[in-house]
Amino acid sequence: MARTIAQIQQALLDQVAADSTLSTQLTSTSNVAIWRLWTFVVAVCQWTLEKLFDQLKIDITTIVTAQKPHTLQWYGTIAKAFQYGYSLQTDMDTYAVIDPTAQVVTYAVAVPVTKGIRLKVASGTAGSLTMVGTPQLTAFTAYMQLVKDAGVRLYITTGNPDSLKLSLNIYYNALVLDSNGKRLDGTDDTPVQDAINNYLANLPFNGLYTNFALSNAIAAVDGVVIPDLLYAQANYGALPYVDIEHEYNPDSGYLAIVTPSTDRILNFIAHTPIN
Amino acid sequence: MSVYDIDYSVLVKILVPKQLRKTKMLAWLNVLVSPVVYIYNLFMAYRYDMNYIIAHSPQVCYMQAVLNDAFDTGLRRISIVDGPDEEPLYIYETAEVKEVPLYVTSEAKPIALYTDAEIVGVGPDFEVQVPTIVTTLTGYNEVYMAALLDQFKLAGKTYIIKHT
Numbered sequence: 001m002a003r004t005i006a007q008i009q010q011a012l013l014d015q016v017a018a019d020s021t022l023s024t025q026l027t028s029t030s031n032v033a034i035w036r037l038w039t040f041v042v043a044v045c046q047w048t049l050e051k052l053f054d055q056l057k058i059d060i061t062t063i064v065t066a067q068k069p070h071t072l073q074w075y076g077t078i079a080k081a082f083q084y085g086y087s088l089q090t091d092m093d094t095y096a097v098i099d100p101t102a103q104v105v106t107y108a109v110a111v112p113v114t115k116g117i118r119l120k121v122a123s124g125t126a127g128s129l130t131m132v133g134t135p136q137l138t139a140f141t142a143y144m145q146l147v148k149d150a151g152v153r154l155y156i157t158t159g160n161p162d163s164l165k166l167s168l169n170i171y172y173n174a175l176v177l178d179s180n181g182k183r184l185d186g187t188d189d190t191p192v193q194d195a196i197n198n199y200l201a202n203l204p205f206n207g208l209y210t211n212f213a214l215s216n217a218i219a220a221v222d223g224v225v226i227p228d229l230l231y232a233q234a235n236y237g238a239l240p241y242v243d244i245e246h247e248y249n250p251d252s253g254y255l256a257i258v259t260p261s262t263d264r265i266l267n268f269i270a271h272t273p274i275n
Numbered sequence: 276m277s278v279y280d281i282d283y284s285v286l287v288k289i290l291v292p293k294q295l296r297k298t299k300m301l302a303w304l305n306v307l308v309s310p311v312v313y314i315y316n317l318f319m320a321y322r323y324d325m326n327y328i329i330a331h332s333p334q335v336c337y338m339q340a341v342l343n344d345a346f347d348t349g350l351r352r353i354s355i356v357d358g359p360d361e362e363p364l365y366i367y368e369t370a371e372v373k374e375v376p377l378y379v380t381s382e383a384k385p386i387a388l389y390t391d392a393e394i395v396g397v398g399p400d401f402e403v404q405v406p407t408i409v410t411t412l413t414g415y416n417e418v419y420m421a422a423l424l425d426q427f428k429l430a431g432k433t434y435i436i437k438h439t
Contacts (some may be wrong), residue, residue, distance in 0.1 A: 032292075038307060041290045043309040048281055049315060055278060056322055063329050070333070070429070091340030115360075149333040150355050151400030151432030 002050035009043035026199065070149055072110040079108035079119055082143050084136050093147040104136045109206035109253055116153025120146070120206055120253040123158075127201030129254045132158040138198035161256035162236040162248075164209070165263040166196065168218070169228040176223030179268050183223065191221045192266060196257070206253040209234075211246055225271045279319065283312050331430040335401075341427055342403065346415055352406045358435070359393040399435040407438045 003011075012243035016022045016039075026035050027142055068074050078093065083102035086095050107122040107129060122129045132140065141156055148154055170181065170192055182189045186216070199217040203209060233241040236251040248255070257263045287304045288296060288401045331337040335355050343351040345429060364386060367373040378384040403424065417436060424434055 037291065037295070038304065041287055041304050042311075044290055045283060045286065045311040048286070049311055049318070052279055052281075052315070052318060056318075056325075060325060060329065063326075067329070067332070075323050076341075088336065091343075093334055093335055093336050145357075146336045149429045149432075150338050151333075151358070151429060153357065153360065153400075153436065255309055255325050 002047065002054050005040075005043050006048045007208040008046050008050075029044065034097055067261070072112065073111035075117060075119060075148070075154075076108045079105055079110075079121060079140075079146050082140050084102050084139055088143070089144060092241065097168070105132060105140055106251060107205040113155060116155055118155045118157060121156065121158045122205065122253055129161065129196075129205075131160055131252070155250070159236065159252035161254045161258070162234050162250040162252050162257045163241075163258045163263065164200070165231075165233040165241060165243065166214075166257065167230040167232075167265040169226075169230060169267045169269055170218070170224055171226040171228065171269050173223045173225050173273050174270040175273075179266065179270070181266060181268050192224065193260070193264070195221045200255050200257070203255065203258060206250070209248045209255055211244060225274055279322065281315065283308055283315070328426075331427055333427055333432075338424070338427055340378065341423055342420065345423060346405075346412065347409050352409055354404050356402050356404060358399040358401050358433075359389075361387070361389045361393050363394045363397075364388055400432040401434050403434055403436045404439045405436060410438055 013036075016026050016035075028144055030036070053202070071092075080103065081094075082105050083095050083099055084104045085102055086097070086099065088094070089096050095203060104123050105121045107120075108122060109120050110117050111120065112118075121132055121137075123132050123136070124130045137156070137158060144154055144156060172181070177191070178184055181192050182191075183191060188194070195217050196214065199214055200209075211232055214232070215227045215229055218224055232244040232248075234248050234250070234255065237239040284301075284305055287308060288301060291300065291304065331341050333373075338355060339355050342353045342355075347353050364375065366375050375386075377386060403420070405420075410417075420436060424436075428434065
């Protein structure tokens with residue numbers, strides 16, 4: 001913490017007063033005495049230094065707190081900063097102009113794998129995610145090769161949504177829904193289907209699908225008494241469907257019911273309200 | 276020009292009342308503040324170095340910047356790429372029943388045997404590619420380059436300096 005000019009000058013004057021020789025010679029109390037002028041000049045110069053030291057401390061603290069450790073989350077954040085069709089500033093990891101419309105990688109999650117980091121990415125907005133296009137992915141890969149840490153292996157993947165198959169018995173309150181799941185008052189023809197789609201759309205990217213949360217989302221629909229999940233299956237690529245026992249982490253980062261007519265089987269069974 | 280730039284001879288002149296601004300007086304005062312100027316110069320050099328260090332991270336773009344600032348200021352031809360990432364070929368004992376097929380030439384399925392340095396996890400994590408022309412420039416010093424790399428790279432990452 002820098003001292004004031006007056007404090008520094010006073011320290012010099014105190015030194016003079018403490019010195020047995022000087023204190024008898026430099027006795028003028030005039031503020032314009034030449035030796036007081038000299039102490040003033042030295043004090044001002046000293047003060048500039050003390051101020052500069054403080055300023056550097058502030059500057060460095062500001063920069064250091066703005067720097068982030070390069071965690072998995074950081075890789076996700078920097079991936080989403082990618083702008084298709086823009087060149088990075090020379091020797092930097094930022095763009096001169098921020099153009100949100102060029103940010104084609106809207107979802108990115110880094111997961112650790114053997115020997116490196118796997119970066120799952122996707123385009124689009126919540127509920128309508130798509131894979132990143134080929135030219136965009138090429139540009140994105142070149143971008144990540146520049147901004148990643150030297151020596152860290154990145155395996156960048158993007159893909160179609162993992163396909164989800166569901167079969168449920170929906171026990172419904174016959175006063176609210178009909179045997180096709182439509183509301184009797186006509187305000188909504190697909191409340192259960194919408195609840196399922198909403199649940200999938202609102203999963204965080206690379207979020208964990210759970211049978212429990214899906215059932216809860218359906219149970220929250222007015223008129224549903226018991227949602228009974230018969231099976232839930234998922235696959236990605238050309239792999240066979242696997243049964244989801246309780247949870248599933250989508251390989252592409254997101255899940256969708258690709259063909260609702262066959263992949264989402266709902267049997268509506270009337271039931272008296274249980275409470 | 277920043278808040279850090281100070282010309283002490285000018286500052287001293289400003290601080291002295293006009294009628295006292297004589298050559299002898301100013302010279303004397305400049306002598307008095309010379310220790311301040313000395314520490315100021317050290318401070319500014321330190322500040323420049325520190326700003327440079329904290330502005331550069333282990334990211335590829337910044338490491339390339341550091342190397343090019345040091346060895347190829349004008350054309351900036353030094354680059355950093357990933358190291359080799361070939362998978363090693365394992366061969367097994369008969370009892371393990373894991374055959375490794377070998378093909379004839381007409382099948383055109385060559386199986387490469389890589390050296391240790393080419394295999395992922397064994398070879399270096401990244402390669403610094405230095406064009407041969409840069410290595411002939413005055414001031415090129417690979418020991419200093421290695422020291423720079425060690426200073427800025429992520430801990431635990433290995434590298435190799437390659438002339439291309």
